[in-house]
Amino acid sequence: MRISALKPNGIWKHFEAINAIPRASTKEEQIIKYMIAFGESLNLETIVDATGNVIIKKPGTYGRENDSAVVLQGHLDMVHQKTVTSNFDFETQGIEMFIDNDWVKAKETTLGADNGIGVAAIMAVLSANNISHPPIEGLFTIDEEMGMTGAMALTKNQLKGKILLNLDSEEDDEITIGCAGGVDVEITGNYNLEIVNNDFQYYEISVSGLSGGHSGVDIHLNLGNAIRIFANYVLELKNKVDVKVCEILAGTLTNVIPRDLNSTIAIRKTDFTDFEKCNENIISNIKTKHQTTDKNLNIKCSPVKGIFSVVDEIFLKQLLKGIQTMPNGVFSMTEGLDDLVQTSNSIAKIKLQNGTFSIACHTRSSVDAERDVVVQKIRESFPNGKTEEIGPYPGWEPNPKSKLLSVAKKCYQEINGVAPAVKSIHAGLECGIISEMYPNMEMISFGPNILGAHSPEERLQISSTQKFWKFLTILLKEL
Structure with a gap:
């Protein structure tokens, strides 16, 4: 079974597509070109800055054209790691994925779910015609894993959104509101x-x-x-x-x-x-x-x-x-x-x-x-x-009283019947850098279950990805 045949097809087909493209940190030329072509194929305003960050803008759906814009953010690069016995060539080969029960895995390499599944989710929103949403700014940054140089190169006038949803978290029962610096x-x-x-x-x-x-x-x-x-x-x-x-x-x-x-x-x-x-x-x-x-x-x-x-x-x-x-x-x-x-x-x-x-x-x-x-x-x-x-x-200072968090918790509870955990994490997220540039922007981070990130044991849970997608689309409807 092909990965793109999994449900919902919209997110999985994009994940399969970008995982066919080598995209190591600092070597994102191919994926940048792909994202530009993707945005232009949808006739959406597509911008690439001098650093290589790609921004794709989509108007709000009918009746929501004048709502405040929401930034959906993920990073294009992935960690390239393989087992000592693997002959895989990250420079020329796409990730070799396979399904193992409820998990998508890679053959002797990192999977690239960090942050490929977040990028794929944003692409799915941008290409969908059946999701209610405000104006969207899809922000695809480069070089998150090595130095966050993409996020650091952002300027104050690139984004108009007042809310940012970072899709680079790895536990589906949590909403992240803070992170460490490093x-x-x-x-x-x-x-x-x-x-x-x-x-x-x-x-x-x-x-x-x-x-x-x-x-x-x-x-x-x-x-x-x-x-x-x-x-x-x-x-x-x-x-x-x-x-x-x-x-x-x-x-x-x-x-x-x-x-x-x-x-x-x-x-x-x-x-x-x-x-x-x-x-x-x-x-x-x-x-x-x-x-x-x-x-x-x-x-x-x-x-x-x-x-x-x-x-x-x-x-x-x-x-x-x-x-x-x-x-x-x-x-x-x-x-x-x-x-x-x-x-x-x-x-x-x-x-x-x-x-x-x-x-x-x-x-x-x-x-x-x-x-x-x-x-x-x-x-x-x-x-x-x-x-x-x-x-x-920099780190990302938690704001447990934000209106965005309140709406997100309400949506999560209604969907899943339980409240999400609200946490800060001991890892670097680009939210810390972006919040310094846009101090009035409310933001949260969430994502599906990813285990073993940054190792050849990395794996992405299929059912959790479905849960993540449902939460994302309903949250966009409510914002």
């Missing part, structure tokens, strides 16, 4: 290389099979981080044998908990017997520690031929200690709200090769002062490196 933190520097003699045997170490996931909404789950696991592994080895590190590569995006890591290490040949004895035991202990959250964790150690340069011992100790002591995971919870993370950090990427290194983190917080505390702790973990804050974005 910043990428990158540490860079140099280290000395040493050449060791033939007394060493080299091994390739791979960490794989971790759950991964979103470094904001999943950070409280205590999921395994490939970089921290490797550091702990090497430190355990160093207690038993003479081990040196040649290079380390892990992570691709700062908003993803790193699932995989590859490294080359060197073990003194005279320690081979001790290494054989302790290595299996260390790996077993690490896997046991993470068996609840990451049951598929695999640490593989394979001998490789050749002679490699190694990291000088002083720097290696500093590196491993820094990775161990740097904040990773939940830093604090919101007072009075036990289920809401206030501040966190995720060690997301590392590249250590040929005498240079870089480590990238993503720090999130709803309290700017505490975010700065975490950034300072990161600096202190690597005192000899250069630390830079990149692309900071």
Whole structure:
């Protein structure tokens, strides 16, 4: 069964269409062209700004032409992640989707439901002729996942709407009214290389099979981080044998908990017997520690031929200690709200090769002062490196008394027979940036159930998407 055959056809056909288009963050050229052609095919006013954001305007339906406009907003880019065994090429291939009972999934890659299903819903509204709605401004931003540069480039006169519905949430029983701000933190520097003699045997170490996931909404789950696991592994080895590190590569995006890591290490040949004895035991202990959250964790150690340069011992100790002591995971919870993370950090990427290194983190917080505390702790973990804050974005201050929220709660209750949860989330939404530009615009965020976002386990619930669509269309009728 084709995805486009699912009900309601309007939303699923658009989701299938955009998922056939490569649309990685900062590489949205193809999807931008597609959206322009889509808007023009409907004879709707279609605007693309200098950054690449697309705005498609649709008049209100009969009798509602003079109502206040509503902005429907989603982002065009998606996170590109795949399993280590996948040969999928994100540059040229469309996502390979399939149906598994009540879920739409992708074959060994991210699905792109974040935020493709929100974009598809907006397209369905724009192309429909049987939905009552006020004037619509469909706002499709770029580069949300990497830096929110699309939202940051918006200007004060681009939008006329007084209400914004962000369709980038991932739980269908919630209405989101606030989010954390954040910043990428990158540490860079140099280290000395040493050449060791033939007394060493080299091994390739791979960490794989971790759950991964979103470094904001999943950070409280205590999921395994490939970089921290490797550091702990090497430190355990160093207690038993003479081990040196040649290079380390892990992570691709700062908003993803790193699932995989590859490294080359060197073990003194005279320690081979001790290494054989302790290595299996260390790996077993690490896997046991993470068996609840990451049951598929695999640490593989394979001998490789050749002679490699190694990291000088002083720097290696500093590196491993820094990775161990740097904040990773939940830093604090919101007072009075036990289920809401206030501040966190995720060690997301590392590249250590040929005498240079870089480590990238993503720090999130709803309290700017505490975010700065975490950034300072990161600096202190690597005192000899250069630390830079990149692309900071603001949080979104909740407004629990907004008229929009009241209408949305009423609609949800009438449709589903229960009240929705009203929450702030520990993730970045473009609402924070847009609300700074348009301080008088009321906004909420909602969406269908999406699990495993930012990982190859990402999946979208079919029945929940139907529920989401019904809520969206009835809410537009009431606004």
